[in-house]
Amino acid sequence: MGATEWSDSGINGSNVRERSYMNERYPFSEIEPKWQAFWDEQGFFRVDTRNSDRKYYCLVMFPYPSGTLHVGHGRNYIIGDAVARYKLTQGYRVLTPMGWDAFGLPAENAAKQRGVHPKEWTLNNIAQMKRQIRSWGVGYDWSREIATCHPGYYKWTQWLFLLLYHQGLAYRKNAPVNWCEFCTTLANEEVRSDGTCDRCGRPVTRRMLTQWFFKITEYAQQLLDDLALLDRWPERVRAMQANWLGRSEGARIDFRVAETGDLCTIFTTRPDTIYGVTFMAIAPEHPLVQKLMANHPRRAEVEAFAKRQEMLSVQQRTAETAPKEGVFTGYHVVNPYNGERVPLWVTNYVVMDYGTGAVMAVPAHDQRDFEFARKYGLPIRVVIQDPAHPLDPTTMTAAWVDDGVLVHSGPFTGRGNREAMPDMIRWAKEHGVGDFAVTWKIRDWLISRQRYWGAPIPIVYCPQCGTVPVPESQLPVLLPDDVDFRSEQGNPLARHERFLSTTCPKCGAPARRESDTIAQWLCSCWYFLRYINPRLEDRPFIPDDVNRWLPVDQYIGGIEHAVLHLLYSRFIVKVLHRAGYVAFREPFAALFTQGMICKRSEKDGQLYKMSKSKGNVVSPDELIREYGADTLRLYTLFIGPPEKDAEWSDTAVEGAFRFLNRLWRRGYETLDVLRSAPNEPVDPASLEPDAREVYRKLHETIQKVTRDIEESFHFNTAIAAIMELFNAVERLPISADSPAPRRAAYREMFETIVRLLGPFAPHIAEELWRELGHEQSILKSGWPVARPEALVRDEHELAVQVNGRVRGRIRVPASASHMEIEAMAMKDPNVTRWLEGRQVRKVVVVPGRLVNIATN
RNA sequence: GCCCGGGUGGCGGAAUGGCAGACGCAACGGACUUAAAAUCCGUUUCCGUUUUCGGAGUGCGGGUUCGAGUCCCGCCCCGGGCACCA
Numbered sequence: 001m002g003a004t005e006w007s008d009s010g011i012n013g014s015n016v017r018e019r020s021y022m023n024e025r026y027p028f029s030e031i032e033p034k035w036q037a038f039w040d041e042q043g044f045f046r047v048d049t050r051n052s053d054r055k056y057y058c059l060v061m062f063p064y065p066s067g068t069l070h071v072g073h074g075r076n077y078i079i080g081d082a083v084a085r086y087k088l089t090q091g092y093r094v095l096t097p098m099g100w101d102a103f104g105l106p107a108e109n110a111a112k113q114r115g116v117h118p119k120e121w122t123l124n125n126i127a128q129m130k131r132q133i134r135s136w137g138v139g140y141d142w143s144r145e146i147a148t149c150h151p152g153y154y155k156w157t158q159w160l161f162l163l164l165y166h167q168g169l170a171y172r173k174n175a176p177v178n179w180c181e182f183c184t185t186l187a188n189e190e191v192r193s194d195g196t197c198d199r200c201g202r203p204v205t206r207r208m209l210t211q212w213f214f215k216i217t218e219y220a221q222q223l224l225d226d227l228a229l230l231d232r233w234p235e236r237v238r239a240m241q242a243n244w245l246g247r248s249e250g251a252r253i254d255f256r257v258a259e260t261g262d263l264c265t266i267f268t269t270r271p272d273t274i275y276g277v278t279f280m281a282i283a284p285e286h287p288l289v290q291k292l293m294a295n296h297p298r299r300a301e302v303e304a305f306a307k308r309q310e311m312l313s314v315q316q317r318t319a320e321t322a323p324k325e326g327v328f329t330g331y332h333v334v335n336p337y338n339g340e341r342v343p344l345w346v347t348n349y350v351v352m353d354y355g356t357g358a359v360m361a362v363p364a365h366d367q368r369d370f371e372f373a374r375k376y377g378l379p380i381r382v383v384i385q386d387p388a389h390p391l392d393p394t395t396m397t398a399a400w401v402d403d404g405v406l407v408h409s410g411p412f413t414g415r416g417n418r419e420a421m422p423d424m425i426r427w428a429k430e431h432g433v434g435d436f437a438v439t440w441k442i443r444d445w446l447i448s449r450q451r452y453w454g455a456p457i458p459i460v461y462c463p464q465c466g467t468v469p470v471p472e473s474q475l476p477v478l479l480p481d482d483v484d485f486r487s488e489q490g491n492p493l494a495r496h497e498r499f500l501s502t503t504c505p506k507c508g509a510p511a512r513r514e515s516d517t518i519a520q521w522l523c524s525c526w527y528f529l530r531y532i533n534p535r536l537e538d539r540p541f542i543p544d545d546v547n548r549w550l551p552v553d554q555y556i557g558g559i560e561h562a563v564l565h566l567l568y569s570r571f572i573v574k575v576l577h578r579a580g581y582v583a584f585r586e587p588f589a590a591l592f593t594q595g596m597i598c599k600r601s602e603k604d605g606q607l608y609k610m611s612k613s614k615g616n617v618v619s620p621d622e623l624i625r626e627y628g629a630d631t632l633r634l635y636t637l638f639i640g641p642p643e644k645d646a647e648w649s650d651t652a653v654e655g656a657f658r659f660l661n662r663l664w665r666r667g668y669e670t671l672d673v674l675r676s677a678p679n680e681p682v683d684p685a686s687l688e689p690d691a692r693e694v695y696r697k698l699h700e701t702i703q704k705v706t707r708d709i710e711e712s713f714h715f716n717t718a719i720a721a722i723m724e725l726f727n728a729v730e731r732l733p734i735s736a737d738s739p740a741p742r743r744a745a746y747r748e749m750f751e752t753i754v755r756l757l758g759p760f761a762p763h764i765a766e767e768l769w770r771e772l773g774h775e776q777s778i779l780k781s782g783w784p785v786a787r788p789e790a791l792v793r794d795e796h797e798l799a800v801q802v803n804g805r806v807r808g809r810i811r812v813p814a815s816a817s818h819m820e821i822e823a824m825a826m827k828d829p830n831v832t833r834w835l836e837g838r839q840v841r842k843v844v845v846v847p848g849r850l851v852n853i854a855t856n
Numbered sequence: 857g858c859c860c861g862g863g864u865g866g867c868g869g870a871a872u873g874g875c876a877g878a879c880g881c882a883a884c885g886g887a888c889u890u891a892a893a894a895u896c897c898g899u900u901u902c903c904g905u906u907u908u909c910g911g912a913g914u915g916c917g918g919g920u921u922c923g924a925g926u927c928c929c930g931c932c933c934c935g936g937g938c939a940c941c942a
Contacts, residue, residue, distance in 0.1 A: 240937055246938080248941075267942065347940095350940085350941095368942080369942090441938085640868060649868070652880065654881085655880050656880085658880095716869075716880095717879080719879080720879035721879080723878095801874085801923075803922080803923090852874080
């Protein structure tokens with residue numbers, strides 16, 4: 001049979017079946033663009049959000065338009081598309097939007113280096129990446145496309161800023177902030193734990209600047225508590241967020257400076273050790289240092305020490321290897337519990353950033369204090385005794401941090417330290433010198449950026465009225481286009497006179513605009529809401545619509561956003577919730593974090609995350625040209641469990657290609673049988689044993705593939721099962737002369753393989769599906785469901801073990817009782833050999849699996 | 857130090873407490889071909905017999921169980937997050 005010319009009427013008048021590509025050769029480069037255009041034109045991925053029956057909001061993290069995509073980026077979109085197509089096939093109303101996280105520094109750097117305007121650079125990249133995403137056959141509702149750099153979008157990002165401002169959650173303060181020479185200010189979340197910039201890797205220093213902050217700390221408790229609602233999030237992401245929030249419970253206790261009466265409040269998680277305090281340690285930046293040392297003979301020494309510490313980054317100062325250092329101030333503080341005077345030291349190991357910047361030092365029971373005390377010859381007093389091996393301060397080599405019995409602890413002596421702790425805090429409360437207290441690690445969110453390519457902060461500074469928010473009616477505060485990047489250093493907006501000079505919205509007097517822009521993280525904190533009403537002009541979204549479509553049913557993205565984007569988005573949604581705009585408290589009901597795709601570097605043979613800077617990227621464009629999008633998709637899903645990192649292999653891609661070729665060829669070679677076979681369910685009993693077995697495997701595979709997708713997104717094992725089924729189908733002899741039931745079963749097998757592949761390799765699936773004579777798209781075909789009667793076995797092969805090792809095999813009727821199975825197992829000649837001379841102690845029968853005979 | 861993952865053939869990986877190594881890659885042998893590619897068939901955990909078979913084997917050491925890659929206890933190693941966090 002050659003290429004057949006046939007056609008049908010297509011659907012909805014669109015004649016896509018004009019010609020058949022049925023040929024020995026698998027024509028991916030012809031069929032892929034054809035079906036992409038078809039799905040697009042027919043609007044398979046467009047959804048009317050006014051109707052939310054059986055809604056399924058499937059969202060992939062939108063990309064930053066950095067240029068071109070590599071196959072590592074593709075994993076995200078391919079997984080999302082597989083899920084969306086699966087749900088769509090099941091008849092869900094699936095919302096799968098796509099957009100661009102389009103503000104950010106790379107655009108500005110390109111402008112400086114190449115003289116391209118950031119807008120032009122960004123829009124070009126969007127066009128490029130959109131073409132790539134389309135070429136993968138990933139289906140989106142493009143009518144909802146958004147770009148955060150569009151004034152129609154950032155108007156509402158500014159609105160969000162103002163909402164926080166009016167809620168008292170946005171404030172401006174002069175504070176030491178993280179500073180990267182290249183990227184300007186950074187939020188704490190953007191600084192890696194080694195003290196380098198998360199974006200560019202340069203060292204981060206501290207700088208005093210007046211900046212805008214969001215009070216995310218006010219929501220710390222809720223952000224922590226509501227993690228419990230996120231039972232469909234990966235455990236490790238919840239752990240990372242809890243870690244980052246860093247709640248710790250303890251007490252606040254007021255010490256006073258003996259000589260001046262100044263208050264020196266500390267936070268401790270171990271108030272039970274209060275009677276062991278032998279000195280006080282405060283941070284060099286602590287306000288008391290300046291105040292106390294002003295006219296003190298030790299001033300020079302102490303200030304020199306403090307200056308030296310302030311020059312260092314927190315990371316340098318507090319590195320594991322940095323030795324503990326300090327200097328005595330000449331002052332003392334009074335322990336409110338026992339009235340004791342202990343010396344006040346300025347130390348490098350206490351930081352101003354956490355707690356109160358002052359620490360009651362208990363060398364006997366804190367390792368850091370212990371090391372410091374040993375170094376400077378300060379006393380060590382044991383107040384918790386190890387009942388088994390009493391501690392002796394003169395011989396201790398490390399702090400005792402475990403629990404024990406309180407000693408030398410005034411009225412609390414003799415009690416267990418854990419048990420007494422609440423009473424000890426209560427004592428402080430009763431005496432007005434302290435209380436229970438909670439401290440968090442998370443700091444307020446630094447939102448200002450000294451950059452051009454972002455949404456301007458909608459604030460005006462008026463000489464009369466002070467800080468004035470721009471009224472909503474005057475939004476958006478437009479980013480001016482006419483900026484010269486080459487000739488300017490720093491933020492060009494700060495020198496753009498026509499932008500800066502304005503009038504006060506309150507009094508009309510001449511005023512100045514804020515020149516900082518909003519961190520791009522805020523832009524991506526609410527985009528999932530905007531997708532519901534993307535073109536709305538008078539509001540950011542319609543609450544009713546948003547409440548029906550959110551939370552997002554499935555969010556898919558990279559683990560690198562575990563804290564940053566995901567924590568910020570949760571915060572913003574909670575703010576909107578409290579302000580009455582949305583009914584839900586959490587934006588993403590389920591989260592899936594895919595692993596990174598890595599590739600071995602040709603230079604050093606090491607495995608690295610695919611990135612342009614490492615030079616180990618694989619371009620999807622070439623692969624699609626050579627093998628087609630379906631091959632690329634199939635391989636990407638087959639590479640391994642999607643939540644884990646994976647190593648890209650160019651040769652393994654060919655395996656996926658080979659499989660699709662075999663499938664195509666098989667379809668071509670048996671097209672006559674397939675088309676002429678009865679298209680109806682088969683009675684398994686009417687099949688010959690070989691066909692019956694494969695028919696059962698078919699239905700087992702439907703079950704397995706469905707379960708793998710539903711339970712864990714384990715597309716790798718789903719695809720393996722389809723391959724296994726196809727291998728079995730290929731070995732099944734079939735011809736036009738085969739009996740009707742056999743041909744019908746064969747047709748069902750082949751068609752089902754095509755349908756199961758639909759979410760993974762949609763183009764070839766759609767093409768073969770149509771070639772088999774179906775008029776409707778495969779997306780309308782429904783998801784296959786296993787037939788119980790096809791799954792029935794009337795015979796089982798059981799392994800027979802003797803003492804846990806397989807010695808023989810028996811075939812038993814499915815109806816056989818345990819007694820009968822046991823008898824048959826005992827009779828098997830391979831088994832009797834191993835039973836000779838032994839006494840049977842116990843026989844275990846596992847239905848359908850094995851028999852184990854235990855002997856003496 | 858604390859909190860998450862993870863450790864299985866040459867490689868990626870698979871296994872509701874039930875026959876370890878599915879599926880794929882690579883390698884090797886064979887068929888087809890003048891030849892090569894492609895394709896198809898077969899072999900491929902290790903050790904010994906080299907087929908019929910037996911033994912060992914899922915990071916290490918114990919344990920529970922008729923039966924452990926899987927569960928429990930104690931370790932080692934690798935990756936990630938947090939960290940002089942008071």
